[in-house]
Amino acid sequence: MPASIVAQMAISGALMGLVYALIAYGFQLTYATSKSINFGQGELVMVSAFFSLTLLDLGLSYWLVLPAGLLFGAALGLVVERAGVRLALEQKSEGWILLTIILGLFFFSAAENIWGRDDRPFPTPIPSDSIHVLGVDVTPLELSVAVGVLAVMGLIELLKRRTLLGKAFEAVSVDRDAGELMGISAKRTVMLSYALSGAVAALAGILVSPITTVGPTMASALVLKAFSVAVVAGLDSGFGVVLVGMFLGALETLASFYVGSGWREAPGLVLLILALAVRPTGVFGKAAIRKV
Amino acid sequence: MLLVEDVYAGYGLSEVLLGTSLAVKPGTVVALIGANGAGKTTTMRAISGLIRPARGRVLLDGEPVGGLPASRIARLGLAHAPEGRKVFGTLCVEDNLLLGAYGRLPRFFGFRGRAAADLERVYGLFPRLRERRRQLAGTLSGGEQQMLAIGRALMARPKVMLLDEPSMGLAPVIVQEVFRTIRQLKAEGMTMLLVEQFAKTALEVADYAYVMERGRIAIEGTPAELRRDERLLAAYLG
Amino acid sequence: MWKRLFLVRGAELLLFASLAALPLAVASPYALGLLMLLAIYGILLIGLDVTVGYLGQVNLAQAAFLGLGAYAAAIVVTHTGLGLVGALLVAPTVCFVLGALLALPALRLEGPQFALATLSFTALATTALNELEWLTQGAQGFSLSRPPLLGHALGARAFYWMCVALLAMVWIAMRNLLSSQWGRAFEALRDSPIATDAMGVGTYRHKVAAFAFGSGLGGLAGALYAFNFQYLQPQSFVYELTVILLLGVVLGGRKSLWGAFVGASLVALLPNLLSNRTLFQAFSALGLAVALAAGARGLFRRTMRPFQAIAPVVATSALVVGGLVVENTEDWRKAIFALMLFSVVVGLPEGLMGFATRFLAQLLRIAPPPLPPPSPLDEVLPARLADGAVLLELRDLRRHFGGVKAVDGVSLAVRAGHVHGLIGPNGSGKSTLVNVISGLYTPTSGEALLRGSPLPHGSLVRVARAGVARTFQNLQLFTGLTALENVMVALTGVYRAPLPFVLLGLGRAEDRRARADALALLELVGLREQARTPAKDLTYGAQRFLEMARALARKPEVLILDEPAAGLAHPDVVKQVEVIRRIRERGVTIVLIEHHMDVVTQLCDVVTALDGGKLIAEGSPDEVKRHPKVIEAYLGNVGDAALPAPPAGARIS
Incomplete structure (x- = not known):
């Protein structure tokens, strides 16, 4: 096996891994304000992709569908927050885990019945003929995924680290009540984070659909790997997910080649359980000192 | 400035406040004392909106605020330095202070400039905080965290400040410093409602005081009057 | 005392007697199949309730353990001479070990990370069952035949009785376990892991043991599942089943054997409910009525927030409207699960049995068993030499x-x-x-x-x-337990019975002794009168005293x-x-x-x-x-x- 082919596989795997990173980043956004994540995030990816496909079928241009899809994703994020998360957070319970799973199940079933169970192609104006860059072949489509993911994540990270709003995110996550006493509306902050997370899920759906096609199960494998990425990187490390996502993407392409395509999912899962054993707060997560 | 009228409140099914009434006039310091479980902290939480009063009225500067979310009440000019300090441990000292002024600062850009004068004021009051402005609040000692909690409340330029057990778990030397600060703020004309276990010390700074028992105000009066009350002396002042 | 024993044990006896007698009255093999499933899911859900109810963690791996147990049993009877009994021992053991292996890393985490880890385990297990074709025959499925029990061929009815007998054994063992020091430790570590450690109980060890135990029960259920269906496919044990099992536990009521049983009947009956449209319409109308009544009551008494009252009504209305509009309810079954589960989780978080027990306890006025007199303090805390x-x-x-x-x-x-x-x-x-x-x-x-x-x-x-015992500056009480139980968890030198004895119910005498000892310590700090008060309802001052009594239980x-x-x-x-x-x-x-x-x-x-x-x-x-x-x-x-x-x-x- 020539090294160049291995490199080629690793790189296209890593580019795919950025999609995992983007979905994982959606978990981090909500975790940052409320220590909760949407277990039905994959369904948001899928439903937003279907919605965007429907708009494209109606004849709208891709560049109009993109923002519409993001808005739709944000709206779904708000639905999840209202129906699944808010009450549990107010009661300081972990009921949101079950409720977001339930909402995901509902979205899945609705999508199955509204759009059918078949996989459908997703048209895009970005060409998919491969071009030769620095000795490996990549497609503009793959590159667009990378650019889109990094740009959006960079923008949101900037917002979180440099603005007062970002600090308010953190404050609400540390202590909801104390945040309220500063005049920060915990409710609105959490809503905003869920809306952002929904938009990020929609972006992931729109970017990845031309590669994977659109179908009810399109996101179930993706989201499982995003879970691994988020936990391995740590739920509070924005740039950790990028590294872990790319690493995992490369690893599983190689694993499916060397071990067998059925084992494609395995590295992520093994990596997850191993990472938990070694460093429960994630490789890039903040290690907490236990205080009493 | 702050008026609480016949407030009932509690957690879930258990009612803690059973008709509490009190008043804080502008520029005065009012102390709220009483046994554990009498409802002092619950009173504070009901005033600042962390729990919703089931009945009764809370007026801030003449405006009814009962039932509003805490963040709205905070922006109307009420600052609450909660029991246990509750600083944002994973943010640095200066970020904690900036968040104190959240209600009146721009969200995205230029908030540091707008808050500069208030930061100076707080750093002037607590020079230790200036030394540690880049340090994570969680790594401060208990005394420093208490100063940060008070400073953070001051950043909002509040009309009324609620201080809940500012001396809890602090060394005597720090307790003295906290009370020095309270006196200084009082001299500057700050209106304050103070919950305190060290009833004696609290009565020394207060203009007026309320004693709570089982969710109601049992006794009230000026510190001089309360000191004359034998029963009170025995029960609370030791 | 007797009234309580009579009612509680009597109800259990009645349940198992009617389970055993039912096949004599009902001849239809279809109904017998349903009853069989009920018994199997009962065992499975009791196992799941250990993590979900007692540890308070969302466990998404139970479907995987069902599958792993089923395949283990199938492989044992097909490839070895161990037979039925062997398979019934091997399958739980395999799952117990795998559960422990998963729990060792995963239980260092809490909440979402733990749920994610178990979810990943389920995915990994499905992948392995699919891909290890030489062992499991992969996606084409694994056929087996039900082996004889000690030489006697098992008909459907005999096999069913065996399942019921196993369910009864699991039920009794579980009840003994949960009412012992182990059960208290499970609840304590959910409230404060640090204090559980500091009281010498060993948080991590108990968590891993609990999870492995629950997984082992999953394996046992899996073995029965294999012998019942005699055909296995990896895709039967995926994420969707996990969610349905959670539905069972939550709907039935957490931390309750009865709850697990009620949940199991629901899970077993659900497919039938969906295939019959009229039945479904009636059921959803009933659901709406309950949601409306409960919501109105909750709003009126102010025990519910508006969202809690309204959301279940909206969800059940969607079920009713859906039942009228949709042609084929089977197509929408996931959405239907989702709406049902949503209504229960939001509107009735304690589940059906949680609600029912509270209601029945009020109705029948079952008094809690009386407390023994406190042990003499000299026995509990012998005076030490202060030299x-x-x-x-x-x-x-x-x-x-x-x-x-x-x-x-x-x-x-x-x-x-x-x-x-x-x-x-x-x-x-x-x-x-x-x-x-x-x-x-x-x-x-x-x-x-x-x-x-x-x-x-x-x-x-x-x-x-x-x-060396300690108290905590920021209180670390086991808030969900009573004052007495807080002290009992920490008590040292009383619990000596090994786990198998406890499962057999031989630990009761020492439990009584523990209660008397703990009461003596509560008396020492002046809390004897509040022995039955949940720690979270004590005043702040009393909580400080309780911390001291609890630390003293270590006899430090x-x-x-x-x-x-x-x-x-x-x-x-x-x-x-x-x-x-x-x-x-x-x-x-x-x-x-x-x-x-x-x-x-x-x-x-x-x-x-x-x-x-x-x-x-x-x-x-x-x-x-x-x-x-x-x-x-x-x-x-x-x-x-x-x-x-x-x-x-x-x-x-």
């Missing part, structure tokens, strides 16, 4: 965090029978010192010795077992009290001084961290003052109070605190 010999010794102890030298070379000796005070400004290292001694932190260097032998490093459990040589009077009002402080004196009279050596100088002066024989992680003064309380360094760093200018009162302000009427 003044050096008991606890610290030698140049250090603990650094990065560059911060929190404890920087502290040496001191605590003598037996003394109350040894520890004072110092905030951040002087007192709490860190206590955390190092009690094993929460590992020392950077130095040694702590108890009676001359070094204390274990960095393990709360092992230090607690060595004879050294008791470390970390700011016991913080936040206490004057009357409680006076009472506390009295209680500490009483404890000291039992010969227990006390290390007391406190800021109330009058408390320190009244109680302490020796006081050590710390500043900046170093010892600055040591001696009798009066000596230390006069020490210039102590005055400068800690006490401050005493005159300043006692300034004359400012002139009284305007009186407010």
Whole structure:
């Protein structure tokens, strides 16, 4: 096996891994304000992709569908927050885990019945003929995924680290009540984070659909790997997910080649359980000192 | 400035406040004392909106605020330095202070400039905080965290400040410093409602005081009057 | 007492008698199939309830353990000569071991991360079952035949009776386990893992054991599943089944064997419910009616928030409308599960049985069993010899965090029978010192010795077992347990029965003894009357006292009290001084961290003052109070605190 082919596989795997990173980043956004994540995030990816496909079928241009899809994703994020998360957070319970799973199940079933169970192609104006860059072949489509993911994540990270709003995110996550006493509306902050997370899920759906096609199960494998990425990187490390996502993407392409395509999912899962054993707060997560 | 009228409140099914009434006039310091479980902290939480009063009225500067979310009440000019300090441990000292002024600062850009004068004021009051402005609040000692909690409340330029057990778990030397600060703020004309276990010390700074028992105000009066009350002396002042 | 026993046991007996008798009355093989499933899911859900109910963690791996158990049993009977009994032993064992292996890393996490880890395990298990074709025959499925039981071929009815018998055994074993010290420990560690460790119980060990135990039950259910269907496919055991199982546990009611059973009947009957449209319409109308009634009641009595009352009504209305509009309800089955589950989780978080038991307890006025008289204190806490010999010794102890030298070379000796005070400004290292001694932190260097032998490093459990007990500055009570149970969890030297005995119900006598002992300790701190009050409903002062009683249950040589009077009002402080004196009279050596100088002066024989992680003064309380360094760093200018009162302000009427 020539090294160049291995490199080629690793790189296209890593580019795919950025999609995992983007979905994982959606978990981090909500975790940052409320220590909760949407277990039905994959369904948001899928439903937003279907919605965007429907708009494209109606004849709208891709560049109009993109923002519409993001808005739709944000709206779904708000639905999840209202129906699944808010009450549990107010009661300081972990009921949101079950409720977001339930909402995901509902979205899945609705999508199955509204759009059918078949996989459908997703048209895009970005060409998919491969071009030769620095000795490996990549497609503009793959590159667009990378650019889109990094740009959006960079923008949101900037917002979180440099603005007062970002600090308010953190404050609400540390202590909801104390945040309220500063005049920060915990409710609105959490809503905003869920809306952002929904938009990020929609972006992931729109970017990845031309590669994977659109179908009810399109996101179930993706989201499982995003879970691994988020936990391995740590739920509070924005740039950790990028590294872990790319690493995992490369690893599983190689694993499916060397071990067998059925084992494609395995590295992520093994990596997850191993990472938990070694460093429960994630490789890039903040290690907490236990205080009493 | 702050008026609480016949407030009932509690957690879930258990009612803690059973008709509490009190008043804080502008520029005065009012102390709220009483046994554990009498409802002092619950009173504070009901005033600042962390729990919703089931009945009764809370007026801030003449405006009814009962039932509003805490963040709205905070922006109307009420600052609450909660029991246990509750600083944002994973943010640095200066970020904690900036968040104190959240209600009146721009969200995205230029908030540091707008808050500069208030930061100076707080750093002037607590020079230790200036030394540690880049340090994570969680790594401060208990005394420093208490100063940060008070400073953070001051950043909002509040009309009324609620201080809940500012001396809890602090060394005597720090307790003295906290009370020095309270006196200084009082001299500057700050209106304050103070919950305190060290009833004696609290009565020394207060203009007026309320004693709570089982969710109601049992006794009230000026510190001089309360000191004359034998029963009170025995029960609370030791 | 008898009424309670009669009602509770009678209901259980009735349940199993009717389960056993039903196949005699109903001949249809279809109905028998349903009953079989009911028994199998019953075992499965009881296992799932251990993690979901008692540990309070969302476990998404139970479907995987069902599958793994089923395949293990199938492989055993097909490829080995072990037969039915062998398979019924191997399958739970395999799942117990795999459960332990998963739990070892996964249970270091809480909440979402744990749920994610178990979800990944399910995915990994499905992948393995699909891909290990030489063993499992992969996606094409695995056929087996039901082996005979000890030479007798099992007909459907006989096999069903075997399932019911196993369910009954699991039920009894589980009840014995959960009402023992193990069950209390499970609940305690959910409320405060740190305190569970500090009370010598071993949080992690119990969690892993609980999870592995639940997984083993999953394996047992899997074996029965395999022999029931005699055909297995990997895709039967995926994520969707996991969600349905959770539906069962939550709908039935967590932390309840009856709840698991009710949930199991629901899971078994669900497919039939969906295939019959009229039945479904009737059922959803019933659901809507319940949601409306419960919501109206909740709103009226203010026990529910508006969302909690309205959301289930919306969800069940969607079911009703859907039932009228949709042609084929099977197509929408996931959405239907989702709406049902949503209504229950939001509107009835304690589940059907949680609601029913509360209701029945009120209706029948079942009194809790009476408490035994407290044991004599001399038996529970034998007086120790207070000979003044050096008991606890610290030698140049250090603990650094990065560059911060929190404890920087502290040496001191605590003598037996003394109350040894520890004072110092905030951040002087007192709490860190206590955390190092009690094993929460590992020392950077130095040694702590108890009676001359070094204390274990960095393990709360092992230090607690060595004879050092502590309380916590920020209360760490087991809030969901009663005051009595809080003490019982920590009680040492009473529980001796090994696990198999406990499962067989042979641990009751020592449990009674534990109750009497715990009551004696509650009496010592003045909480006997509140023995049955949940810790979270005690007043703040009472909670401080309960922490002391709980630490005393360790029967410690050294008791470390970390700011016991913080936040206490004057009357409680006076009472506390009295209680500490009483404890000291039992010969227990006390290390007391406190800021109330009058408390320190009244109680302490020796006081050590710390500043900046170093010892600055040591001696009798009066000596230390006069020490210039102590005055400068800690006490401050005493005159300043006692300034004359400012002139009284305007009186407010």
